[in-house]
Amino acid sequence: MNELLDHLKKRIAAEGPLSVADYMAEALANPKHGYYMTGDPLGKAGDFITAPEISQMFGELIGLWCAVAWQQMGSPEQIKLIEIGPGRGTLMADALRALPMVPEFLAAIEIHLIETSPSLQKRQQRNLASLDANIVWHEGFADVPEGPFILFANELFDALPIRQFEKSVAGWGERKVGCDDAGDLIWLLDQSAAIPPAFIPPKLADAPPGSIAEFCQMGVTLTTAIAESIAEFGGAALFIDYGHDQSSIGDTLQAVKDHQFHDVLLDPGDADLTAHVDFERLAESARGAGASAFGAITQADFLRRLGIEQRAQQLRDAASTRQKTEIISSLNRLIGADEMGTLFKVLAITHPDQPIPEGFSG
Numbered sequence: 001m002n003e004l005l006d007h008l009k010k011r012i013a014a015e016g017p018l019s020v021a022d023y024m025a026e027a028l029a030n031p032k033h034g035y036y037m038t039g040d041p042l043g044k045a046g047d048f049i050t051a052p053e054i055s056q057m058f059g060e061l062i063g064l065w066c067a068v069a070w071q072q073m074g075s076p077e078q079i080k081l082i083e084i085g086p087g088r089g090t091l092m093a094d095a096l097r098a099l100p101m102v103p104e105f106l107a108a109i110e111i112h113l114i115e116t117s118p119s120l121q122k123r124q125q126r127n128l129a130s131l132d133a134n135i136v137w138h139e140g141f142a143d144v145p146e147g148p149f150i151l152f153a154n155e156l157f158d159a160l161p162i163r164q165f166e167k168s169v170a171g172w173g174e175r176k177v178g179c180d181d182a183g184d185l186i187w188l189l190d191q192s193a194a195i196p197p198a199f200i201p202p203k204l205a206d207a208p209p210g211s212i213a214e215f216c217q218m219g220v221t222l223t224t225a226i227a228e229s230i231a232e233f234g235g236a237a238l239f240i241d242y243g244h245d246q247s248s249i250g251d252t253l254q255a256v257k258d259h260q261f262h263d264v265l266l267d268p269g270d271a272d273l274t275a276h277v278d279f280e281r282l283a284e285s286a287r288g289a290g291a292s293a294f295g296a297i298t299q300a301d302f303l304r305r306l307g308i309e310q311r312a313q314q315l316r317d318a319a320s321t322r323q324k325t326e327i328i329s330s331l332n333r334l335i336g337a338d339e340m341g342t343l344f345k346v347l348a349i350t351h352p353d354q355p356i357p358e359g360f361s362g
């Protein structure tokens with residue numbers, strides 16, 4: 001018996017149907033049985049693979065982007081380098097390995113990792129130990145001491161809980177998760193749920209019956225906090241995730257297990273649950289907090305402008321025949337239009353007095 005399923009059924013019996021956000025939060029972050037709390041789902045042997053796990057080129061270019069952002073800030077003597085949701089720590093490790101090219105930046109940084117999963121925190125500690133860097137771990141962004149920072153997050157926002165709203169002939173209702181007489185989890189539409197008007201963008205309010213709109217409160221709150229801090233102290237943030245550059249209609253909630261799509265309501269806690277990121281909302285939140293926002297642009301455009309093709313060529317020049325094939329295949333996975341290149345987007349947030357960040361246009 002899936003113990004989380006048992007807990008969810010008891011919770012639904014006591015409180016009534018759960019919002020999609022409550023269901024996602026339980027499935028991903030329940031302290032005992034949540035998907036990210038219990039193991040390491042990343043990589044070929046896990047349920048899915050992320051860009052830094054595909055190739056070192058991804059992290060190296062993010063590291064150099066951070067160094068340029070630091071120079072654009074006037075090269076302050078001390079700066080925090082923050083990553084949220086570091087997974088196995090591969091992205092930070094690759095970013096740091098590229099930084100000896102900019103030794104003054106390497107000397108200026110103090111590293112802060114924000115990770116909610118105790119098991120992944122341990123994995124990060126093991127993976128980053130050999131780098132001999134001074135790293136501080138936190139459970140939330142609010143725990144990081146105040147001051148200027150450069151921050152990045154890859155595939156974090158798609159894991160933050162969303163609420164879903166469905167339009168019927170009676171108007172907007174909230175999609176919820178209930179339980180039927182046979183004890184199976186089922187979808188319900190709560191037509192009497194209170195929906196704050198800000199949760200559905202005005203341009204989507206008149207969508208036809210059957211439409212689904214999504215809202216990620218945690219993503220908006222986190223972006224606002226990061227942008228407020230950048231507006232006050234200076235800095236830059238880079239969010240990379242799969243999602244849309246414009247708010248739009250659609251059910252994007254999906255479960256993945258063993259690299260295959262899975263039923264969202266089956267095996268809570270044993271399958272990854274994600275939703276597409278609404279980058280337009282995040283950009284609006286950042287601007288509303290007094291920062292500048294750039295993008296979202298596609299991952300392919302971003303990585304090409306940062307020079308990923310030249311870096312791949314450099315690696316190929318020094319590689320064996322087998323390695324050459326792997327480098328070409330990794331490059332294609334990162335920037336190919338039918339791979340991660342178009343679906344994944346990149347948003348940058350900076351202080352309004354700083355120049356346009358590398359890879360973006362005004």
Ligand SMILES: C[S@@+](CC[C@H](N)C(=O)[O-])C[C@H]1O[C@@H](n2cnc3c(N)ncnc32)[C@H](O)[C@@H]1O
Nearest residue numbers: 036050085086087114115116117120154155159
């Ligand atoms: C899909 S993994 C991505 C890992 C890594 N960034 C990569 O690209 O390989 C999501 C990461 O975010 C972490 N995470 C999920 N929710 C979080 C939250 N609210 N705050 C901080 N980290 C979180 C997970 O534990 C995991 O490390």
